[in-house]
Amino acid sequence: TFNWELVLNLHDIPEVLFFSGGVINDKVFIVGAENSQETRQLFEELMKITNEQATTIRNMIKDQRNETAAYDEISRLNNELVTMQREMAKKNAELDYLNKEKNRFLGMAAHDLRNPLHGILLQCDYLLQVIQEEKHKDIITSIKEASEFMVGLIEDLLDYSKIEAGEVNLDYAQVDITALVQDIIRINKPLAEQHDIALELQAEQIGHIYTDPGKISQILNNLISNAIKFSKSNTIIKVRLINRGENFTLEVQDQGKGMSLEQQEQLFKPFHKGERGLRGEKTTGLGLTIVKRIIDALGGELRIASQVGEGSTFSVTLPKIPKELQDN
CATH class of the missing domain: 1.20.5 (Single alpha-helices involved in coiled-coils or other helix-helix interfaces)
Incomplete structure (x- = not known):
């Protein structure tokens, strides 16, 4: 069992x-x-x-x-x-x-x-x-x-x-942005004409905004100066002022030599020495680095569109009223 x-x-x-x-x-x-x-x-x-x-x-x-x-x-x-x-x-x-x-x-x-x-x-x-x-x-x-x-x-x-x-000290004030851009164009025209380069403004109606006029001048003067350095004679540099609702955009378009993607990646590195201008102009390697930091401080954005042999377009989009002023 x-x-x-x-x-x-x-x-x-x-x-x-x-x-x-x-x-x-x-x-x-x-x-x-x-x-x-x-x-x-x-x-x-x-x-x-x-x-x-x-x-x-x-x-x-x-x-x-x-x-x-x-x-x-x-x-x-x-x-x-x-x-x-x-x-x-x-x-x-x-x-x-x-x-x-x-x-x-x-x-x-x-x-x-x-x-x-x-x-x-x-x-x-x-x-x-x-x-x-x-x-x-x-x-x-x-x-x-x-x-x-x-x-x-x-x-x-x-x-x-x-x-x-x-x-980065920002001194905000009410600014007629169209008049400010026109003044900057007028200041830079003699240098452009000296090299047989036309400097044109295409501005949409925007009116008054709140921004730092000194910083806007520094940004636009730098972008126009660079465009002149790398533009051939008998070409046109177009500066556009575009209304984008709560924002506005400043564009500087040249017909210069353009840049490759590798060159664009190096643009904002401090002390980066790029190529000299077409007429042998020197660069400090700091201008665009400073411009980018100022744009960031103003709460804006910088974009680049460029191809070798076809020129470059730098677009700066900024708020019409800074966020810190909107909050107040």
């Missing part, structure tokens, strides 16, 4: 049951006295259930060991991450200090150099009036042009050092 009580007791110890089950299956069951079909089926069902339970328990133990190992690895990686974050914070603090010192030095150096250069420019203007010989005038003119370039570089350094120090 088969001892079912033994099987039930073994059921409480899955690992023993899993091993003994094979022995029972091979020995006891085959030689058992009650070898009926019903007994055989019951025994097979019992062995199937107990084997499944034993497999489940083994997998659970294995999963638990894996979870423990994974937890230990996560803890180790977390400790390494915390250490790296502390080191990065220390390095960032050092870099921030060095960056502030660099900007302070640039500001001091630029300020100290500006006044002597203005003195040189005044002397050059005087000498050009009193000197008669052309070869001497050419020398003085070269000195004046080099000094003007240095003054422009110094002004850019001063602006850049202020921007890097977070000192």
Whole structure:
């Protein structure tokens, strides 16, 4: 007679049951006295259930060991991450200090150099009036042009050092934007005409807005100056003033040499020296960097569309009323 009580007791110890089950299956069951079909089926069902339970328990133990190992690895990686974050914070603090010192030095150096250069420019203007010989005038003119370039570089350094120090001071006022753009065009026309370049304005009706007129002038003067540098003679530079509801857009489109995507990606990197103008004009490598920072401070956006050989279009979109004034 088969001892079912033994099987039930073994059921409480899955690992023993899993091993003994094979022995029972091979020995006891085959030689058992009650070898009926019903007994055989019951025994097979019992062995199937107990084997499944034993497999489940083994997998659970294995999963638990894996979870423990994974937890230990996560803890180790977390400790390494915390250490790296502390080191990065220390390095960032050092870099921030060095960056502030660099900007302070640039500001001091630029300020100290500006006044002597203005003195040189005044002397050059005087000498050009009193000197008669052309070869001497050419020398003085070269000195004046080099000094003007240095003054422009110094002004850019001063602006850049202020921007890097977070000192972009905005002086908002009610402005007739159309009249302001017309004045900027009038100032830049003589330089364009000197190189046989036409400077045209296409303006939509906008009226008065609230912005910083000095910063708008700085942005537009820079974009027009760059367009002149890279435009051939007998071409047209178009300046557009576009009404866009709560915003307005200033566009400067030239018919110059254009830029590749790689060149466009380098435009706003500080001190990046791009190609010289078509007539050998030098660049400071800071103008567009400063323009981009000013546009960001005004809550605007700058976009570029350019293809090699087909010219470039710079589009500046700005709010008619700055967000900080809207909130007030």
